[in-house]
Amino acid sequence: MTALETVKNYYDCFNNKDWNGMLALVHKDIKHQPNQGEERIGIEKFRDFLKMMDECYEEILTDVTLFAEPTGTRVAAEFVVNGIYKKGDEDSPVAHGQKYVLPAGAFLEVNQGKITRVTTYYNLPLWIKLVSV
Template identity: 60%
Template sequence: MASLDIVQAYYACFNHKNWDGMLALLHPEVRHEPNQGDVRVGIEKFTEFLGNMDESYEETLTDMVFFTTPDDSRVAVEFTVRGIYKKAEEGMPEAYGQSYKLPAAAFLELKNEKICRVTTYYNLPLWLELVSKSRND
């Protein structure tokens, strides 16, 4: 299967909240490089991350544009994150159902038809601004 097909399936699973489907597309030693924070290595740590994300955020990715390398080993994707902030994470603003929309991108590496690296980028100060507005704004 082509890398593009695998990554498109991965994000389709994300948008349908099919966490098992996403995990099935990952290499057992997947390297997750988030926008902020520590790198996570392995399916177990990625599974914990998904659980935390599902608890705190309701997100859908739209306007997706995919790019692949000629050797089919990497895929980049830019997209818009449309979300609802459901539950505050430690060190983050209070959550009370704020909606947000922001641009983001991810870079994925594949090996043996499995995603072995996911690196995600977005503008954290913009996200903080969007969810920090008072309820009366």
């Protein structure tokens, strides 16, 4: 499977809420670099992150566009996050089912069929504005 196919499967699993499928596609020493906060290293920390995301947000990604570079180890992703804010997490506005649509992107590294890094970017001030209603 190519890096592009691996990342496509990863985002398909995300949209299907197949957390075990996502975990099967990441390396045991996954490096997760979120838009805000500390880097997470390791599949257990990534599993905890997915659990928190599932509790706090109902999200589906649309307009997913993937780009691979010539060596076949890095993939860039551009997408739109269509979400519902279900439960507040630390230092965020109070959640009461607010809907949001937010452009975002990510950079991923793949080695031997496993995702070894996910770095995600989005406009946090815009997300705060969208859910502060």
